[in-house]
Amino acid sequence: MAKLSKEDILLFLNSKYNDILSLMMEANSRRDGSRVTYSKNVFIPLTEICRNDCGYCTFRKGPEIVNARILMEKPEVMEILRKADEYGCSEALFTFGERPEEFYEVKVALENLGFQSMVDYLYSLCQETLEKTNLLPHSNPGILKKGELKLLREVNASMGLMLETASPRLMSTIAHSKSPGKEPKLRIETIKNAGKLKIPFTTGLLIGIGETLEERAESLLQIRKLHDQYGHIQEIIIQNFKPKPGIAMQDYQEPSLMEMTKMVAVTKLLFPDIGVQVPPNLNRQNTQIFLLAGADDWGGVSPLTKDYVNPEAPWPEIDELRMITEELGFRLEERLPVYPKFINQEFLSEKILKKINSMEF
Numbered sequence: 001m002a003k004l005s006k007e008d009i010l011l012f013l014n015s016k017y018n019d020i021l022s023l024m025m026e027a028n029s030r031r032d033g034s035r036v037t038y039s040k041n042v043f044i045p046l047t048e049i050c051r052n053d054c055g056y057c058t059f060r061k062g063p064e065i066v067n068a069r070i071l072m073e074k075p076e077v078m079e080i081l082r083k084a085d086e087y088g089c090s091e092a093l094f095t096f097g098e099r100p101e102e103f104y105e106v107k108v109a110l111e112n113l114g115f116q117s118m119v120d121y122l123y124s125l126c127q128e129t130l131e132k133t134n135l136l137p138h139s140n141p142g143i144l145k146k147g148e149l150k151l152l153r154e155v156n157a158s159m160g161l162m163l164e165t166a167s168p169r170l171m172s173t174i175a176h177s178k179s180p181g182k183e184p185k186l187r188i189e190t191i192k193n194a195g196k197l198k199i200p201f202t203t204g205l206l207i208g209i210g211e212t213l214e215e216r217a218e219s220l221l222q223i224r225k226l227h228d229q230y231g232h233i234q235e236i237i238i239q240n241f242k243p244k245p246g247i248a249m250q251d252y253q254e255p256s257l258m259e260m261t262k263m264v265a266v267t268k269l270l271f272p273d274i275g276v277q278v279p280p281n282l283n284r285q286n287t288q289i290f291l292l293a294g295a296d297d298w299g300g301v302s303p304l305t306k307d308y309v310n311p312e313a314p315w316p317e318i319d320e321l322r323m324i325t326e327e328l329g330f331r332l333e334e335r336l337p338v339y340p341k342f343i344n345q346e347f348l349s350e351k352i353l354k355k356i357n358s359m360e361f
């Protein structure tokens with residue numbers, strides 16, 4: 001286990017001059033060989049309705065908005081998955097707003113399809129994905145109860161929930177004051193329950209939404225604590241806030257390249273055993289710096305669908321990713337939505353293991 005105290009982390013996050021270069025070199029030396037991984041995915045935004053209203057979100061729409069996507073129906077989902085199969089994708093990423101059925105419009109749409117809740121509908125879609133395609137589901141539906149996680153574990157290769165921040169202070173700021181689901185206690189509880197249920201899990205932090213350096217350090221240590229207890233975290237995403245026209249935080253500054261670089265490097269130092277991911281579409285000009293700071297995963301890259309959460313930022317082509325990876329001497333390697341060390345009976349349901357064994361990968 002990597003032992004870094006909050007003071008150590010703060011020292012790194014405050015480093016200047018050549019100390020930044022030393023930090024990057026140290027983090028880079030912790031990577032596992034020269035491999036940089038990615039997962040070929042397809043993004044399925046089942047609904048744009050969300051009970052939260054984060055100050056930085058461009059994805060969410062209220063049900064009163066004329067063109068809001070209330071619920072994607074099964075035939076449309078299966079058509080996207082069929083195309084993804086043709087493109088050789090291996091990950092079906094189901095991402096959507098949190099607890100959308102708290103809105104009458106979604107509740108009725110679900111009932112019309114014969115489902116009581118979004119989780120029941122998601123389970124059915126994941127099951128069909130496993131039965132009818134060559135893809136593995138990875139779901140990211142927001143905070144969940146333990147029973148819901150248990151149900152979805154059966155039909156998901158891995159699941160995810162960004163911690164974003166462990167700071168309850170942000171619940172009274174522009175970032176999270178209208179988002180009950182961003183209460184850190186609730187998110188930690190979901191990640192903890194996923195650990196108890198042995199679900200390979202993706203989490204991460206959102207950088208630049210008003211948190212202090214101290215809060216960044218505390219958030220990283222919180223994830224470390226969860227992983228030390230349950231051993232289920234497969235990757236940590238370090239995502240930068242991006243101001244966009246129309247969002248409540250449109251006039252806020254995004255974190256600087258060096259803030260992000262130091263954050264990526266410290267994350268690798270604290271988690272040498274876990275993938276550190278920076279979304280390449282949000283950092284097109286800077287991606288190579290993050291690789292040199294220890295990032296070793298690009299996350300899900302879609303050859304087929306746009307990033308609905310960041311629609312203004314197209315995914316780089318896989319060939320372009322290969323070029324920027326190999327230019328530094330690293331090697332680009334495709335992976336499944338579940339990391340190899342979790343492909344076993346302890347972490348995966350029988351259904352998922354059977355599916356993986358039948359795949360040519």
Ligand code: SF4
Nearest residue numbers: 050052053054057060
């Ligand atoms: S960021 Fe996620 S949780 Fe927040 S409003 Fe947007 S969709 Fe909902």
